[in-house]
Amino acid sequence: MQPTRRWALVAIPACLLSACGGGGGGDTPDAATGQDPDRLRGGTHGNLSNASLGVGASLNGAIPFPADNPWNTDISGAEVDPNSANLIASIGADKGLYRDFGSGTWDGAPIGIPYLVVSGTQARVTIEYKAYGDESDAGPFPIPLTAPIEGAPNTGGDRHVLVIDKDNNRLYEIGRAFPQSNRWWADAGAVFHLDSNNVRPTVQTGWTSADAAGLPIFPGLVRYDEASKGAGGIRHALRFTAARTRKAFVPPATHYASSNTDANLPPMGMRVRLKSGFVIPSTFSNEAKAILTALKTHGMFLADNGSDWFMSGAPDPRWDNDRLRAELASVKGRDLEVVKMTGMVTQV
Numbered sequence: 474m475q476p477t478r479r480w481a482l483v484a485i486p487a488c489l490l491s492a493c494g495g496g497g498g499g500d501t502p503d504a505a506t507g508q509d510p511d512r513l514r515g516g517t518h519g520n521l522s523n524a525s526l527g528v529g530a531s532l533n534g535a536i537p538f539p540a541d542n543p544w545n546t547d548i549s550g551a552e553v554d555p556n557s558a559n560l561i562a563s564i565g566a567d568k569g570l571y572r573d574f575g576s577g578t579w580d581g582a583p584i585g586i587p588y589l590v591v592s593g594t595q596a597r598v599t600i601e602y603k604a605y606g607d608e609s610d611a612g613p614f615p616i617p618l619t620a621p622i623e624g625a626p627n628t629g630g631d632r633h634v635l636v637i638d639k640d641n642n643r644l645y646e647i648g649r650a651f652p653q654s655n656r657w658w659a660d661a662g663a664v665f666h667l668d669s670n671n672v673r674p675t676v677q678t679g680w681t682s683a684d685a686a687g688l689p690i691f692p693g694l695v696r697y698d699e700a701s702k703g704a705g706g707i708r709h710a711l712r713f714t715a716a717r718t719r720k721a722f723v724p725p726a727t728h729y730a731s732s733n734t735d736a737n738l739p740p741m742g743m744r745v746r747l748k749s750g751f752v753i754p755s756t757f758s759n760e761a762k763a764i765l766t767a768l769k770t771h772g773m774f775l776a777d778n779g780s781d782w783f784m785s786g787a788p789d790p791r792w793d794n795d796r797l798r799a800e801l802a803s804v805k806g807r808d809l810e811v812v813k814m815t816g817m818v819t820q821v
Contacts, residue, residue: 519668524639528621529787530590531698536709537667543725544692544710548812549770557811559737564715565781569802574786575794580625583788586633587621588691593640604660608680614645618652633683635691642668644691648683665689680727685777686741687727695786703759707767714779715739721819730778739775744812746772751808761800
């Protein structure tokens, strides 16, 4: 969660905040076959009705948000930001990527950010906000008091709780969350519409979410059910953190969490991608190939303050921690570049 606050921002168009574009839940028909391209590729954009239920459940090929949403657009051919080299250097040109997820436990908790998929009949629970209620969506949310919480039990930290209502295509996220006898206490919370490009209809300029950048967390997680498919298995942008960020954001982010105005520091929402000339070793695991291919085609968004180049993912007992750690660490910051940023919001 964000350590600092920002109270006044210049106005920006609402469609930038909500990632305007098409509002439907899938692609247009393929010109050659007349079929839905999602079906041809074994997936569906913006329709999670076929997802399985439970903690860490498979989405069975479904992808949050329409195909033309910023999370799902192919940016492999986009322009490079003119300040890319300085921005990369500020995070660490010689630092390797790190998987902030895995199998097993750390300090008594699964490694990564867990999530839960529920049905449309899930009972709703009151959410009581303790910090950013004025920027949060009002409950109740269909988040059971037994939902998994990020981090070790009975400790601090971000304590994210992510729940997907697959039948209504809604994503509920709360941060710094603590279950009580009949409600949740949380610092902030948001509801995202997974079947629309108006991803958070309530959002206003400068609002946070359960994440510092105001972005949804779940769509950017590395998940085993996608990564195990190898190159091309992940068809959306990912999420990462950096230790030092700027007092600025670029859409689709809606919030920043810094007081530093240095133009060489990354703003929230900045997207980086793996350079096209980087050759992914053929000896890498399917999981690493999927992640690195996604970084070439969809990139990853800066979403929160944290350790440099830490990539977020969901815990799963099938991750090979040691192999994936070594493979990702071989990819350095200098192998990445910043996609040209537009619509940046800054206010001192």
